[in-house]
Amino acid sequence: MNQTGISQEKILEELSERLNKDLTYESGKILGSMCTTPHELAKKVMTMYLEKNLGDPGLFKGTQEIEIETIKMLGTLLNNPKSWGYIVSGGTEGNIVAMRIARNIGRAKGKRGTPQVIVPVSAHASFDKAADLLNLRLIRIGLDQEYRVKTSEVKKAITEKTIAIVGIAGTTSLGTIDPIEELSDIALENNLYLHVDAAFGGMVIPFLERLGYKLPKFDFRNQGVNSITIDPHKMGLAPIPAGGILLKDRRYILKNCFEIPYLAGGTYAHPIILGTRSGATILATWATLKRLGTEGYTKIVKNCMNITNQLAQGLEKIENIELAAKPVINIVGITSKILDICQIDQELRKQNWALGKFTNLLRAVIMPHVKPQHIQQFLTDLQQVTKKLQQN
Numbered sequence: 001m002n003q004t005g006i007s008q009e010k011i012l013e014e015l016s017e018r019l020n021k022d023l024t025y026e027s028g029k030i031l032g033s034m035c036t037t038p039h040e041l042a043k044k045v046m047t048m049y050l051e052k053n054l055g056d057p058g059l060f061k062g063t064q065e066i067e068i069e070t071i072k073m074l075g076t077l078l079n080n081p082k083s084w085g086y087i088v089s090g091g092t093e094g095n096i097v098a099m100r101i102a103r104n105i106g107r108a109k110g111k112r113g114t115p116q117v118i119v120p121v122s123a124h125a126s127f128d129k130a131a132d133l134l135n136l137r138l139i140r141i142g143l144d145q146e147y148r149v150k151t152s153e154v155k156k157a158i159t160e161k162t163i164a165i166v167g168i169a170g171t172t173s174l175g176t177i178d179p180i181e182e183l184s185d186i187a188l189e190n191n192l193y194l195h196v197d198a199a200f201g202g203m204v205i206p207f208l209e210r211l212g213y214k215l216p217k218f219d220f221r222n223q224g225v226n227s228i229t230i231d232p233h234k235m236g237l238a239p240i241p242a243g244g245i246l247l248k249d250r251r252y253i254l255k256n257c258f259e260i261p262y263l264a265g266g267t268y269a270h271p272i273i274l275g276t277r278s279g280a281t282i283l284a285t286w287a288t289l290k291r292l293g294t295e296g297y298t299k300i301v302k303n304c305m306n307i308t309n310q311l312a313q314g315l316e317k318i319e320n321i322e323l324a325a326k327p328v329i330n331i332v333g334i335t336s337k338i339l340d341i342c343q344i345d346q347e348l349r350k351q352n353w354a355l356g357k358f359t360n361l362l363r364a365v366i367m368p369h370v371k372p373q374h375i376q377q378f379l380t381d382l383q384q385v386t387k388k389l390q391q392n
């Protein structure tokens, strides 16, 4: 650290210069991220209330009330206004919190040995983190031809050590939706906890349903669903960090809290992982949900789907490039039977295109910052890259 303070002007100048290295959403080059520029109102609210700390909610009762309202709005979106939950640091924390509760419920049922959780192979790495932290064993189940978990294999994988099943509504790589209705029946039949990871899809699928898309029911309409991760900092246009974890039954949370006695606002029982946590992000999430409403989000999602279709149709015209699957939501998997995906990725990166790379595909996420002209440019660049690689 420097000994004497530097002027604000100089510091801001340095930051502005050094951050020139960062890619920006506005450039349209970030095609593989589930985050985007937050809504203008979210930015404003965030900076107005930076000191709010919901690790000590007794001090910030107004902020706490607004968190409860935010959860109610998300719960209503997921067809259970009575569900209870928290705005957490992201989908990773949401999934870890759910797995911890599921493990403890399993223990309370008298299950012994290393608890087993059945997850699709498409599950996000946050489940590996949860397994490591909570001493769980993941039992990975393969996917059908449409990249959804094979429910017949889920059934076969259940043992006396199974404590939970995980289904995904909007997978990280392709955006597919597991058959949650079937998983719900399996969970009910076997008295198992069912968690749905809708970290990305939760802020997309409900609006696609409003647009008339016929998609599997992924939320609390299914009796067997115990908890859902849904992240406002992805398609919700909220500032980072704003994940969400919602539980069907508040009792799951009450039984799984850590009492923190020293808080200035009075003793509080923490059910999630973080202690000190941003109230500003919650207020900004609340403000964004209120500002956009279901109509606003439906419009945004419709626009993203139009651009998704533009990309999918354009890809089909490029020689040696294929869609990994027909897009279900605003995520597109790009693959090739002939060309090496890693090489395509490297070539695209030379032109600053940033997509996500999975074993056999590149992933584009059509977020609100992606505009038709960006896709047009991307398709032109991709075509050139494929031509160059074919010649090599």
Ligand SMILES: Cc1ncc(COP(=O)(O)O)c(C=O)c1O
Binding pocket: 034, 089, 090, 091, 092, 093, 095, 124, 126, 168, 170, 171, 172, 197, 198, 199, 200, 231, 243
């Ligand atoms: C399906 C899914 N779940 C969880 C996560 C983790 O979310 P976060 O990065 O906010 O922790 C992601 C992130 O991409 C995801 O795609």
